[in-house]
Amino acid sequence: MDRALLRQKVLLDHLRPAAGQGTSITGEACATRAGDSGDDVVVVAAYRTPMCKAKRGGLKDTLPDDILAPVLKAVVERTGVNPKDIGDIVVGSVLAPGAQRANECRMAAFFAGFPETVPVRTVNRQCSSGLQAVADVAAAIKAGFYDIGIGAGIEAMSVNPMAWEGSVNPQVEQNLKARDCLLPMGVTSENVAERYGITRADQDQMAARSHARAVAAWKSGRFVDEVIPVATKIVDPKTGDEKPVTISRDDGMREGVTPASLAKLKAVFKKDGSTTAGNSSQITDGAAAVLLMKRSEAHRRGLPILGTFRTFAAVGVDPAVMGVGPAVAIPAAVEAAGLEIRDIDLFELNEAFASQATYCCRKLHLDEEKVNVNGGAIALGHPLGCTGARCVATLLHEMKKRGKGCRYGVVSMCIGSGMGAAAVFEQSD
Amino acid sequence: MPIFKTAYNGYGVKFSPFLETRLAVATSQNFGIIGNGRQYVLELTPQGIQELISFDTRDGLYDCTWSEENENILVSASGDGSVKVWDLAAPPHQNPLKSFEEHSHEVYSLDWNTVRRDVFLSGSWDDSIKLWSLGAPGSLRTFAEHKYCVYTVAWNPAHADIFASASGDCTLRIWDVRQPHSTLAIPAHEFEILACDWNKYNDCVLVSGSVDKTIKLWDVRSPREPMTVLQGHTYAVRRVKFSPHHANLIASCSYDMSLCLWDYQAPEDALLMRYDHHTEFAVGLDLSTLVDGLMASTAWDETVYVWQQGQDPRL
Numbered sequence: 001m002d003r004a005l006l007r008q009k010v011l012l013d014h015l016r017p018a019a020g021q022g023t024s025i026t027g028e029a030c031a032t033r034a035g036d037s038g039d040d041v042v043v044v045a046a047y048r049t050p051m052c053k054a055k056r057g058g059l060k061d062t063l064p065d066d067i068l069a070p071v072l073k074a075v076v077e078r079t080g081v082n083p084k085d086i087g088d089i090v091v092g093s094v095l096a097p098g099a100q101r102a103n104e105c106r107m108a109a110f111f112a113g114f115p116e117t118v119p120v121r122t123v124n125r126q127c128s129s130g131l132q133a134v135a136d137v138a139a140a141i142k143a144g145f146y147d148i149g150i151g152a153g154i155e156a157m158s159v160n161p162m163a164w165e166g167s168v169n170p171q172v173e174q175n176l177k178a179r180d181c182l183l184p185m186g187v188t189s190e191n192v193a194e195r196y197g198i199t200r201a202d203q204d205q206m207a208a209r210s211h212a213r214a215v216a217a218w219k220s221g222r223f224v225d226e227v228i229p230v231a232t233k234i235v236d237p238k239t240g241d242e243k244p245v246t247i248s249r250d251d252g253m254r255e256g257v258t259p260a261s262l263a264k265l266k267a268v269f270k271k272d273g274s275t276t277a278g279n280s281s282q283i284t285d286g287a288a289a290v291l292l293m294k295r296s297e298a299h300r301r302g303l304p305i306l307g308t309f310r311t312f313a314a315v316g317v318d319p320a321v322m323g324v325g326p327a328v329a330i331p332a333a334v335e336a337a338g339l340e341i342r343d344i345d346l347f348e349l350n351e352a353f354a355s356q357a358t359y360c361c362r363k364l365h366l367d368e369e370k371v372n373v374n375g376g377a378i379a380l381g382h383p384l385g386c387t388g389a390r391c392v393a394t395l396l397h398e399m400k401k402r403g404k405g406c407r408y409g410v411v412s413m414c415i416g417s418g419m420g421a422a423a424v425f426e427q428s429d
Numbered sequence: 430m431p432i433f434k435t436a437y438n439g440y441g442v443k444f445s446p447f448l449e450t451r452l453a454v455a456t457s458q459n460f461g462i463i464g465n466g467r468q469y470v471l472e473l474t475p476q477g478i479q480e481l482i483s484f485d486t487r488d489g490l491y492d493c494t495w496s497e498e499n500e501n502i503l504v505s506a507s508g509d510g511s512v513k514v515w516d517l518a519a520p521p522h523q524n525p526l527k528s529f530e531e532h533s534h535e536v537y538s539l540d541w542n543t544v545r546r547d548v549f550l551s552g553s554w555d556d557s558i559k560l561w562s563l564g565a566p567g568s569l570r571t572f573a574e575h576k577y578c579v580y581t582v583a584w585n586p587a588h589a590d591i592f593a594s595a596s597g598d599c600t601l602r603i604w605d606v607r608q609p610h611s612t613l614a615i616p617a618h619e620f621e622i623l624a625c626d627w628n629k630y631n632d633c634v635l636v637s638g639s640v641d642k643t644i645k646l647w648d649v650r651s652p653r654e655p656m657t658v659l660q661g662h663t664y665a666v667r668r669v670k671f672s673p674h675h676a677n678l679i680a681s682c683s684y685d686m687s688l689c690l691w692d693y694q695a696p697e698d699a700l701l702m703r704y705d706h707h708t709e710f711a712v713g714l715d716l717s718t719l720v721d722g723l724m725a726s727t728a729w730d731e732t733v734y735v736w737q738q739g740q741d742p743r744l
Contacts, residue, residue, distance in 0.1 A: 004463040007508070007535070010554065010578060010597075011462075014623065014640050014665040015684060 038296035041138040043425070044303045045075040046393035047228045048288035051250045051381040054157035058247035059285035062232040064096065064156040065108035071289035073112035074228045075150060079291060079303055083113055087146020089120040090136050092129025092153035093385035095160035098122065105154070124385070125314065127352065127413050128421035129153055131388025134290050135312035135423060147297050152289035153390065155383035180319035181417040186269030186280065188416075189353035192323040193274045196359045200274035203354035204262040207279040207378045209368075210351055214253035214375025222374050223250070226397045252282045253379035279354035284381025288389035306396040307409070310424040311336040317418045323356020325420020326412040327363040333410065333422035344370070344424075345406040346399055348391035350413035351376035360412075374398060387413060388421070399427045431477035432732050432743075437467055439727025441492040442713040446543075447500035449719040450474070451481070454733050455505055457489025466490035468505045470517060473735060484515050484524055494539040497546040502526075502563070504549065506536035512551050514563060529561060531568050538581045544589035552579035558594055560606060572604055574611050580623045581668070587632035595625040601637050603649055615652045617645055624669045630676035636693070638666030644681055646693050657693050661700045667711070673718040680724065682711040688726055690738070706734055706742040 049067055052058040059067055068091065076083045091105045106120045125132040130153025137149035164182075172179040183191075192198065217223055229248035235241070257278075267273035268280075298305050313332035317325050326349055334341055341364055349371050351357045361371055374394060377387065391411040399406045404427065412422035437456035445451035450473040458464030466486040472479050488508035496502035501517040510532035513525040529551075538552035548562045548569070556575045559568040577597035585591040590606045601622060603613040618639035628634035634656070635647045642662045645655040664684035672678035678701075679691040688711055690702040704726075713727035722738035736742040 003508075007462050011460075013597075014621065014667075 038294065038299070039142075040295045041141045041292055041309045042295045042298050042428075043290055043292055043306045043309060043392065043396055044298050045079045045291040046226065046288070046306060046389070046396050047071050047074040047078070048226055048386070048390045048393045049230050049286050050227055050247050051252055051284050051286040051383065051390070052247060053252055053381065054283040054285055057251045057285065058234065058245065059156075059230065059232065060158045061235045061242075062156075062230065062285070064101070064154055064159065065104045065111060066232060067156055067230065067285060068105060068108040068152065068154040068287045068289075069111040070228050070230050071287050072109060072114070072150065072152060075289045075291040081148065081291065081301070081303075084115050084117060085148050086114065086118045087149045088137065088140060089114070089118060089150045089152065090133040091120065091122050091385070092124070092131070092133040092151075092388060093122045094124055094126055094129055094155060095157065095162060095384060098124070101154075108154075125419070125421065126415045126417065127350065127382070127384050128314065128388050128415050128419070129385040130288060130390060131312070131392065131411055131413065131421050131423055132314070134292065134309070134389060134392055137290075137292050138309045138312070141292060141294060148291070148293040150289055150291055151389060152287065153383075153386035153388055154287040155385040155387075156285050157283045157383060158285050177319055177418075183320060184269060185322070185352065185416055186275050188320060188322045189275040189280065189355045190270045190273045192321045192353070192359055193355040195321055196324075198274075198355045198358050200263070201259065202358050203274055203279040204259040206351070206354040206358050207262050208257050208259045210354075210372065210375045210378040211253050211255070211257040212375075213373060214250065214379035215255045217374035218249060218253070222398070222401070223394075226393045250380050252284060252381040253375060275353055275355060279378060281350070281352050281377035281382035282380075284383040286381065286383040286386045286390060288386050288393050290389055290392050305429055306400060307425040308428045310408075310426050312421070312423040314415075314419060314421045317420060319418030322416055322418040323353055323414045324359060324363070325414035325418070326350075326356075326360040326422060327420070329420030329422035330360070330364060330410055330412050333412075333424050337408075337424040339408060339424065341365070344408045344410050346373065346395060346402070346409040347371045348395040348409070348411045349376070350382065350387055350391060351378045352382060352414050354378060356414055360414075392423075392425070396425060396427075399425070432734055433471055433478035433480075435467070435469060435727070435731045435733060437465070437489075438709070438729040438731055439713050439733060440490060441506075442715050442725045442727045442733060443493050443495055444715050444717040444719070444723070444725060445495050445500065446497055446718055447495075449717065449723075452715070452725055452733075452735065453493045453495060453503050454713070454727055455490035455493040456727075456731075457491065457508065460729055461489040461491060461508065464489060466505070466507060468493060468503070468513070468515060469733075470503065471733065478733065478735060482517060484513070486513060491535065491537045492539050494541045494549060496549075496563075497541045497543050504539055504541075506539050506551060508535045510534055510536060510553065510555070512536055512539070512561065527563070529568065531559060531571075532557065534578075538579065540582050540584050540592070542584045542589060543586055544584070550582040550584065550592060552582040552594055554578040556596070556598075558582050558604075570606065572611070574602060574614075575600070577621070580621075581625050583626050585627050585632055586629050593625050593627060593635055595622040595637055597621040601625055601635065601647070603635075613649060613652060615647060617647065617655070618643070621665075623665060623667050624681075626669050626671050628671050628676060629673050636669045636671060636679055638669040638681055640665040642666065642683075644669055644679065644691065657699070659691050659693060659699050661689055661691075661703070662687070668714045670714055670716055672716055674716075674721040680714055680716055682714040682726060684710045684712075686711050686728070688714060688724075702738075704742055707732065
């Protein structure tokens with residue numbers, strides 16, 4: 001930051017004080033002297049269901065509202081917040097038809113025990129919908145619309161496939177950007193790999209690391225605090241027999257996956273391409289929910305705080321290389337927080353494809369030891385509308401485990417049709 | 430007592446420990462945000478306050494302190510991270526005598542040791558404190574435990590090795606230069622702490638001034654709770670100083686443009702006096718060690734006032 005601006009800021013902070021200690025201005029960075037204000041929006045609970053492979057995994061026979069209800073219930077039940085005190089439930093959801101999903105979410109709230117007085121709505125910003133839902137709730141609390149809200153996300157990819165209904169506007173032939181919105185995501189991944197020189201080996205290495213980290217995380221019990229088991233049924237595809245089960249673990253990660261084993265897979269989207277089923281995110285069922293409120297409200301209720309919601313940014317990029325979104329969104333959100341990238345201690349950067357995730361890490365010079373430390377969507381899966389909220393849960397629980405030294409965390413993802421989103425969280429009391 | 434008008438905005442003022450009529454004033458252009466600095470040396474004469482000499486610097490100056498062993502030596506804290514050493518007896522082209530360039534950010538505070546008279550401290554926005562001796566080519570030691578700007582450093586008047594520091598990280602720290610780490614950290618305020626000073630008659634008592642508008646008194650033997658909290662300023666307290674002559678007397682100045690005198694042991698109203706002669710942030714303050722009751726102040730209103738405690742500075 002410019003020296004004069006920095007001085008202005010330091011002096012100005014003497015006049016409009018914020019409680020809590022500042023962050024060092026050494027180096028060129030002038031970290032935000034955010035401090036903790038009672039008006040801050042904080043996360044007091046964040047939970048997710050297990051992430052299960054679509055059509056084959058543990059939630060394949062579970063209805064979307066039954067996937068969502070357990071996490072909605074968990075955030076109020078585990079904090080002791082009376083469901084009637086919730087001002088709004090905002091749910092990110094991508095693939096399902098809008099009106100039907102809105103209805104299913106409303107029903108899920110009833111299944112979770114919320115009274116009729118608590119409103120529900122959905123939001124769709126493609127792959128960032130779950131994060132957008134959290135950001136929308138934070139913004140509404142800041143605006144004073146209500147004091148407590150739930151930002152959530154759901155995707156049931158077993159029942160809602162990625163598809164296009166109806167015809168395509170013929171005008172796209174005259175508007176290349178519009179036309180590129182129709183590119184299959186895998187093709188945009190190939191474009192990123194080609195345009196920015198991300199090799200097949202780079203991608204397979206990231207994919208293998210994602211699996212290894214997710215396997216290690218489960219082995220060491222790293223996910224236990226954030227995952228809500230789902231009591232459901234599973235249907236035997238051959239006999240049609242139903243049997244009751246409780247799903248409590250992710251089922252996408254595989255032990256022993258190596259770059260060498262991944263190297264054997266064929267490219268899916270392009271002849272001689274580099275994007276394979278092994279280095280792309282998985283198609284997955286899952287839901288997550290995040291309970292947000294004013295810090296003063298959390299203190300009043302005596303609730304421990306998982307993290308402070310600091311900033312959010314959504315940006316647009318070239319649809320043909322939509323995967324670069326985080327490389328633009330992260331700097332925007334981090335700068336809005338008055339921070340620099342190097343101030344961030346932990347990232348959940350969605351692995352839509354290893355190509356784009358690798359590109360974003362390189363472009364921003366991220367330390368791989370700070371990114372997706374418990375694996376990402378390649379191992380755990382990418383239930384589109386859920387992912388943002390899932391990443392918030394994973395990030396904040398991991399930050400808590402890492403202790404006070406892990407102060408700032410970022411959730412980010414690329415977005416189909418060429419966008420990126422990112423949010424900055426701070427660990428504070 | 431008359432006023433002296435400075436060309437730039439006042440930041441720090443310090444009486445000479447040798448000559449009762451001499452004082453130094455550190456100033457910065459454009460409120461210290463951007464521009465040059467000027468170190469003034471002023472003389473109190475029957476005709477008013479007159480400039481003895483001044484030194485120009487490329488960056489703003491935020492504080493100054495006199496050597497305790499040589500009446501002609503003065504040091505200034507610069508916005509560019511340097512500590513400038515001036516010799517009043519040397520010809521102009523030999524000044525600055527030295528420029529210690531180690532801090533990576535603005536130097537905001539200086540204090541010369543009154544017991545071991547060859548060393549002084551600097552506190553900086555690079556979060557560190559450095560110990561210097563004019564004879565050494567570089568700093569003797571760096572104290573880096575604060576997590577945000579160090580705004581004030583102050584030697585203990587009774588112990589040559591002990592000093593206190595006030596930081597924007599909301600802690601006061603007590604240091605013993607013989608020890609590897611700070612010996613005490615007091616989370617003294619909820620907001621940034623801009624100032625601290627030691628009682629001149631009780632080596633365990635310390636005062637702090639904060640952005641939270643309060644002044645707190647601390648006994649380092651029981652640092653959990655403040656002994657007293659003084660309330661009266663309406664904006665951040667920029668400097669606090671114990672009187673060299675009266676054990677209970679404290680002077681303070683603030684972004685609320687006023688200066689206050691306090692008796693921290695007064696049973697009822699601790700606020701003895703409020704001076705409102707400044708028209709901008711009052712950020713520089715000193716009490717003469719040689720003349721009982723003689724005070725000096727400077728502010729962003731480009732003025733320096735010197736007056737006797739009981740009188741109106743404007744008269």
